[in-house]
Amino acid sequence: MAINTEKLSYILQTFVSTTADIQGAAIVTPDGLPLAANLPGGMDEERVSAMSAAMLSLGERIGVELARGTIDRIAVEGTDGFSVLTSCGADAVFLVLANKAAKQGVLMLEIKRAVSELKLVLG
């Protein structure tokens, strides 16, 4: 069955606009191509996708080489906010950008919900 990209975009749009403190989200292929994205202005979809793929693959490599097991998520915490990468099935990676005010517990829960919703569409 073909992937419904409109539905993916719709889920991302709803996720970004209805969740407090979330500034952007993207769903990309493991080789770094965008499937759907809803990102703050000035961020290039292709570049963001490639970065997400590179980061996740390095994280997974660390998981294997340094015996940390399967990687659930990778989070980058900066002075201006969070960037969280979550694997979303075998064929996709989910990236979420949140501002500094975001509560981590809420953020992780929201991501978990979005991932299960996205997985249904990805099949």
Next chain:
Amino acid sequence: MTVIRVIVAGTVGAGKSTFVQTVGEMGVVCTDRLATDETALLKPTTTVAFDFSRVHLSPDLSLHVYGTPGQYRFNFMWEILMQQAQLCLLLVAAHRPQDFESARKILAFIQQRSASRANCAAPLPIVVGLTHTDCPNVSMPAAVMAALGYSNPYHQPPLVTVNPHDKASVLQALTVSSGLASVS
């Protein structure tokens, strides 16, 4: 012990990952993912972060070899890796003239960005490595250099022919290239 950090750049399918794997003396780090773009027509998987391996060329010279992704969207990885590099080996598949333009773009990007590296005044020395020279319809080295923008034969980087599958050939290319590294 001197360590020279080499980045292996080049277009998709030039043989960068194979090169790094062949170098591999003690474990190779690779970050291959299933390809879903036009890369998939050439090969099933593609590098998304970097490949890494190392080799001792002599008792007091060690090379750390970093293979980069080939697609332009990963140019941030080229930038990160070139920060600490002392040498760049640009692999070009001699039998795919349609890729020479992308190779020229990669070269331009590396030359431009390496000139403004924070910790190093000199631009990154570049060596061109021709691969796939055993395939039919290969371009002549001079034609490849011209396509890369080096029209003057007296002003062009060194050229080596390399078979990324063959350990002797890979080591030979690295030995020749390492003489040019800007070791500080």
